[in-house]
Amino acid sequence: MIRTLDDLDCEGVAVGVRIDINSPLSETGLADDARLRAHVETLSELLERGARVAILAHQGRPGDDDFSTLAAHADRLDELLSFPVDYCDATFSAAARERVAGLDGGEAVLLENTRFYAEEYMEFDPERAADTHLVEGLVPALDVYVNDAFAAAHRSQPSLVGFPQRLPGYAGRVMERELDVLATIEETPQPRVYLLGGAKVGDSIGVARSVLERGLADTVLTAGLVGNVCLLASGAELGTASAEFVYDQGYWDEIDRAGELLDAHDELRVPVDVAIERDGERHEIPVAELPQETETPAMDVGSETVAAYSEVLADAGTVILNGPAGVFEEETFAHGTRELYSTASEADHSIVGGGDTAAAIRRLGIDGFSHVSTGGGASLALLAGDSLPAVEALDE
């Protein structure tokens, strides 16, 4: 059983809250604050109920351009919440403990990027994670631990799995809602249609295999780079440019895995036409007529595919979307994503998983979905039927 905020007495209690505000950055700070907004509900509720809140979070990966302090994140949280949020440039040292000890009820401090410490970028089993400096250092300052970081729940890192070994653990509102929806897919209305696109080919083929083998999917529609790999697996001539793009990424195993799935499951569908760039313009070609030599790769599904897939989506009881249908960042290749997502948003039950997918619907201005997940890898893991270490760590 996982306890939630409904089970927590907050008044004067020091609560360590792990959130996921890992965000795209610009030169001046945050380029997008969607992930911060997602946690406003949990943080506000704790603060309103009188908790003293120490916030834990990561930003980027060591060595990457977006690996940064959380100062800008603290400023933005302070603006978004009607409670004060301070920033502390320490995470588990005496300085961090003192800042937490000095909080009054209704006050919060955002501690420094957990990944500034090497242990946090390693994966441990929960017992071992509880012995790390990060957890041991901060636990004396805290009474309880709340995990709201669904988007990082597929990582077995100390701030995610270690604290609930030492402190009573609770799921925050984001975590609770995500699990309510994504961990109970098998109870949603049928026919259940998965639209898998985007560029994480290995992950998407894994999801396709899992949902087909478990009988969860009535139809799996493929698009984006995932669709291109499935087309190659089906024996289609996709043109030299697309094939080279796929081979350059080393997707040999994925082509084999997609081929096995296509042989075993008629419910797995591939595009019938694609869009490429020719003379600076969008040009649609049926797959059967694609010339062997192409200068540009397939960047979107074509209108025939959109029409065929839309029929399936319009009849669906539940639609699950992961990954855009094309390179939606370029208007020329946003057509497939815009049309298919708009149709999908009209289904009785529509679930969107994946960080880039959520960015695509915001950018294209499509709304009306039943649930838009905050997680990329975490939602994919759940959709593929895997358990999440940080969720297991909360389970009593």
Ligand SMILES: Nc1ncnc2c1ncn2[C@@H]1O[C@H](COP(=O)(O)OP(=O)(O)OP(=O)(O)O)[C@@H](O)[C@H]1O
């Ligand atoms: N045909 C294509 N060729 C190349 N790239 C494509 C194609 N179709 C879509 N993409 C790219 O796929 C990317 C998004 O795919 P990704 O699998 O990362 O989505 P996601 O699962 O929502 O994201 P994440 O898991 O990172 O949160 C976009 O940047 C888009 O441009």
Ligand SMILES: O=C(O)[C@H](O)COP(=O)(O)O
């Ligand atoms: O953005 C994400 O998917 C999560 O914050 C996890 O980040 P990671 O992939 O760097 O562990």
